[in-house]
Amino acid sequence: MNNYQLGLIMNSCISVIGVTGVFIITSLAGMFSLGQAAYMAISAYITFVVAKMFGIPLILTAILGLAVSGLCAYIIAVPTLKLRKDYFALITMGFGEMMASIIVMLDKYTNGSIGFSRIPKVKNVFWIVVGLTVFVLFFAWALKRSRFGRMCIALKTDETAAKSFGVDTYRMKITVYVIGSVICGLAGILYGLKNRVITPDGFSWNLSAEMQIFLFFGGTNSLTGSALSAFFLKLIPETLRTVRIFGISLQEFRTVSYGLMILLVINFRPNGILGTKEFTWKGLVAFFRRLFAKKEAKK
Amino acid sequence: MSANDSILSCNNLCMYFGGVKAVDAFSMDVKEGVTYGIIGPNGAGKTTIYNVFTRIYAQTSGTISFCGQCIDSKDQVAVARMGMSRTFQNIRLFSGLSVLDNVKVALDYSGKYTIAEAILHLPRRQKAEKEIAQKAMDTLKLLKLDQYAYHSATSLPYGIQRRVEIARALVSQPKVLLLDEPAAGLNPEEVLQLVDFLKEIKSLYPKLALLVIEHRMDLVMNLCDYLYVQNFGRTIAQGVPAEIQTNPVVLSAYLGEEE
Numbered sequence: 164m165n166n167y168q169l170g171l172i173m174n175s176c177i178s179v180i181g182v183t184g185v186f187i188i189t190s191l192a193g194m195f196s197l198g199q200a201a202y203m204a205i206s207a208y209i210t211f212v213v214a215k216m217f218g219i220p221l222i223l224t225a226i227l228g229l230a231v232s233g234l235c236a237y238i239i240a241v242p243t244l245k246l247r248k249d250y251f252a253l254i255t256m257g258f259g260e261m262m263a264s265i266i267v268m269l270d271k272y273t274n275g276s277i278g279f280s281r282i283p284k285v286k287n288v289f290w291i292v293v294g295l296t297v298f299v300l301f302f303a304w305a306l307k308r309s310r311f312g313r314m315c316i317a318l319k320t321d322e323t324a325a326k327s328f329g330v331d332t333y334r335m336k337i338t339v340y341v342i343g344s345v346i347c348g349l350a351g352i353l354y355g356l357k358n359r360v361i362t363p364d365g366f367s368w369n370l371s372a373e374m375q376i377f378l379f380f381g382g383t384n385s386l387t388g389s390a391l392s393a394f395f396l397k398l399i400p401e402t403l404r405t406v407r408i409f410g411i412s413l414q415e416f417r418t419v420s421y422g423l424m425i426l427l428v429i430n431f432r433p434n435g436i437l438g439t440k441e442f443t444w445k446g447l448v449a450f451f452r453r454l455f456a457k458k459e460a461k462k
Numbered sequence: 463m464s465a466n467d468s469i470l471s472c473n474n475l476c477m478y479f480g481g482v483k484a485v486d487a488f489s490m491d492v493k494e495g496v497t498y499g500i501i502g503p504n505g506a507g508k509t510t511i512y513n514v515f516t517r518i519y520a521q522t523s524g525t526i527s528f529c530g531q532c533i534d535s536k537d538q539v540a541v542a543r544m545g546m547s548r549t550f551q552n553i554r555l556f557s558g559l560s561v562l563d564n565v566k567v568a569l570d571y572s573g574k575y576t577i578a579e580a581i582l583h584l585p586r587r588q589k590a591e592k593e594i595a596q597k598a599m600d601t602l603k604l605l606k607l608d609q610y611a612y613h614s615a616t617s618l619p620y621g622i623q624r625r626v627e628i629a630r631a632l633v634s635q636p637k638v639l640l641l642d643e644p645a646a647g648l649n650p651e652e653v654l655q656l657v658d659f660l661k662e663i664k665s666l667y668p669k670l671a672l673l674v675i676e677h678r679m680d681l682v683m684n685l686c687d688y689l690y691v692q693n694f695g696r697t698i699a700q701g702v703p704a705e706i707q708t709n710p711v712v713l714s715a716y717l718g719e720e721e
Contacts, residue, residue, distance in 0.1 A: 302581045309580035309587060310570035310594065317556045317567045324554040327516055328630070329542040329571035338577060384558055439558055 169289050171401050173357045175394040176296040177350050178377065182393035183303045183386070184346030185374045190384050191312060192339040193319030194244070195252045197371050198259030202232045202344040203351025204266060204366035210352050211282045211361065212272050221283065225352050232348030233341045240340045244333060259368050266363040278362035285356055292353050299346055303386055306342075315339060316384070376421050379435050380428055388437030396424075468493050469671050470515070470546070470638050475524035477510050484510040486695040488524075492638060497664060497672040499686035499703075501679070503715065506692040508675040509551060512640050516548055517541045529637065543571060547636035549627045551643045551675075555615040562611040565598040565630045572634075601633040604666060605659070621652035625659060632663065638671045645678055657684055683707065691715070 164172075181203065188196050206228035214224040243254045266273050273279050285291070306312050318325040318332040326332055355361045377396050382388030400420075403413040428435060440446070470492040477485040484507040492498060500508050514521045515528075517538040526533050533541055547568075556564050574590045602608040607629055610618060615626060624644060631639055644660070645653045664672065676682045682689065683703045691699040691706060693715045699706060706712055 301583075305583040305587075306577075306581050309577075310566070310573040310575070310591070311577055311580050313559065313563055313567050314570050316558045317564075317570075320556045320558055321554050323518060323538075324550065324556070325567070326538040327518075327542050327548055328568040329539055329634070330567065331539050331571065342577075342581075 170357070171398055173289060173292045173353075174401070175397045176292045177353050177357065178374075178397040179296050179390050179393045180299050180353065181347055181350035181370075181374050182377045182381075182389050183299050184343045184348075184350065185378050186343075186386055186389050187303055187306065187346065188340055188343035189375065189378060190386075190389065191307060191315040191319070192336050193248070193315075194336060194340060195248060195375075196255040196340070196343075197252050197368065197375065198255035198257070198262075199344065199347045199374055200351075200366040200368065200370035201255075201259040201262035202236060202347040203354060203370070204262050204361075204363065205235055205351070206232045206348030207351035207355040207361050207366070208266060208273055208279065211279060211355055214283070215281050216272070221285065228352060229345050229348045232351075233345045236341045236344035237337065240337045244336050244340070256368065256371070259366075259371050263363045263367055266366075273363075276363055278360050278365075280360040282355055282359045282361070284359065288356050292357065295349065295353065299349065300386070300390060303346075307386055311335070311339075373421070376425055380424060382435035382437030382439065384439040385435065385437040385441055387442035388435060388440070391442065392436065470526070470528050472515070472526040473524055475511070475514060475526065476522045477507070477514050477519060478522045483507075483695045485514065485521075488692075488695075488697060490690060492671045492673065494637065494669045494671050496688065497674065497686045499682040499689045500673065500675045500692060501677070501682055501689060501706075502692035502698075503677075505694075507695040508692055509642055511692075512548060512642055512673075512675065515541075515640060516546060539571075545635075545637035546640070547631040547634065547638070548640035549624075549631050549642055549644065551646055553620070553623045553627055555623055555627060555630070557614075557616040559615060560612050561607065561615045561618070561626050562595070562598055562602065564615045564626060565601060565633050566594050568630050568634045569594050569597055598633055601629055605629050605632070605663070621648055621655065624648065624652075624656065628659075628663070632667065632670075635667075636670070638673065641672065641674045643675050643677065645676060645681055653678065653681060657681055660685055679707075 181199065185196065185199050188194050188199070206225075209231050210221065210224045210228035213219060213227060214221050239255065239258055243251050267275050314325065314330045314335055317328070318330055318335060322332050351366065354365070374393075377393040378389045380396060381390070381392030400414050400417045406413045432438065468491045472488065472490050475485055475488040476483070488511060490498075500511065502508055510519065513519045515526065517533065517536060521534070528541065528546060529544055531544075533544070556567060559567065573594055575584070575587045579587045599608060599611065602611055605625060605628070607622070607625055610622060610626070615623065618626065628641070628644070645656055648656060660672070663670070674682065674686060686703060689700060689703055689706045690697055691712050698715055699709045699712050701709070
């Protein structure tokens with residue numbers, strides 16, 4: 164595979180990591196966050212700017228970046244999660260916009276809207292990205308299948324009932340929000356490593372919305388569904404870049420087609436393509452068996 | 463009966479919503495192993511009493527003590543963890559989870575592993591998960607619900623959902639179980655099954671104090687040892703079922719005054 168193709172796969176993997184972070188927040192705990200790109204920005208900028216300023220190895224600043232992301236998430240979550248769900252969505256969205264402006268304001272360090280490009284080249288970026296994607300997916304899977312996953316799904320469906328079974332919903336939500344935001348932060352760092360330039364525009368509210376769209380397309384409560392949709396929905400528009408209709412590249416229609424997709428999914432499969440089911444090989448085999456059984460029956 | 467063995471008691475409990483006196487000077491004493499019924503017409507404030515007990519609402523005045531502690535300043539989670547368990551009038555099972563997982567949720571707060579161990583899938587998680595699953599399955603077996611363990615909870619018949627909800631409330635071995643209209647929405651046959659089911663629970667958990675809110679006199683008379691009759695937030699009568707059945711005040715509240 165050439166570098167371009169590897170780059171596409173890396174893009175998709177980064178998208179998978181970001182969406183997994185959103186999955187933990189939105190699908191498990193039912194918090195609709197519209198500002199997850201902000202955490203990507205925080206982690207990425209801190210990692211690369213601090214590394215450049217003080218000449219510290221990237222691995223250390225990356226840890227710092229993730230920690231700051233987690234801290235910001237905690238500070239946002241403590242007051243906001245006492246409010247109703249819709250306010251939470253609004254405030255996270257506001258936080259995302261605020262972060263983008265702060266980055267522009269701090270142009271002395273971040274180089275403002277031109278973007279920060281003094282990112283060192285790292286060897287084996289491809290394998291780092293793929294490896295971390297696998298790890299993050301494993302973490303999220305393990306989380307979903309643990310007592311914490313169950314408590315999250317319980318509090319998402321019925322918070323009062325969950326509380327009356329001893330689930331500390333407020334603390335649970337804060338914890339989950341911090342974890343999801345740190346994972347988004349990781350996606351931001353990898354985005355920087357791969358592209359070697361980060362701009363405030365790259366982490367705008369478009370990205371937050373895009374991640375939510377991928378999540379809902381794949382399945383509102385399906386980790387595999389949202390991971391697959393994050394991977395392929397990121398990949399497909401890029402591969403269609405060269406296809407032209409009426410002299411316009413199909414990629415130009417990306418936003419339009421996202422809108423169309425969401426309309427179709429909400430209309431025909433309100434819970435996303437996979438809904439609450441997880442994709443498993445066993446399930447796939449069973450699905451094909453049933454399909455063939457139907458065809459046999461028709462004959 | 464001495465005052466010492468009461469688990470849950472409340473004194474002059476009042477809950478006002480603006481000008482509406484939903485619960486007015488309600489006093490109650492709950493002892494272990496006894497089944498209590500709270501009856502009364504719609505809007506008599508029965509569910510509000512439960513909601514105050516479980517700390518969904520904070521009372522306007524009055525005190526509640528549970529297990530010898532005053533719980534006036536405790537929150538819903540703390541009281542649940544102390545051993546107060548309840549069901550809801552409109553069944554509130556967790557729709558995204560299977561029957562077994564629904565029951566597990568009631569044990570999850572006490573699970574013996576941290577979130578880091580969960581994410582990393584460490585051995586302690588496996589061991590604790592096994593324990594939780596075992597306990598949940600034991601309760602389902604005890605209540606003869608194990609055949610539904612892997613069904614999606616909300617796709618089961620209404621009568622079964624009721625029982626799953628009771629199983630979920632029982633799995634953590636509570637000291638007090640509050641049942642909020644367990645027979646609501648059930649057909650007559652299911653009601654009879656429910657009475658048998660509740661009697662079985664009483665024999666399986668002899669120390670459990672059971673509180674039942676109910677409209678249906680037959681169910682209450684069959685099941686309860688002591689009754690409180692509520693009307694417009696006030697207790698109009700209390701006593702053993704035989705007394706209540708012939709109490710003129712209760713009859714007039716239920717059937718209307720004789721002209």
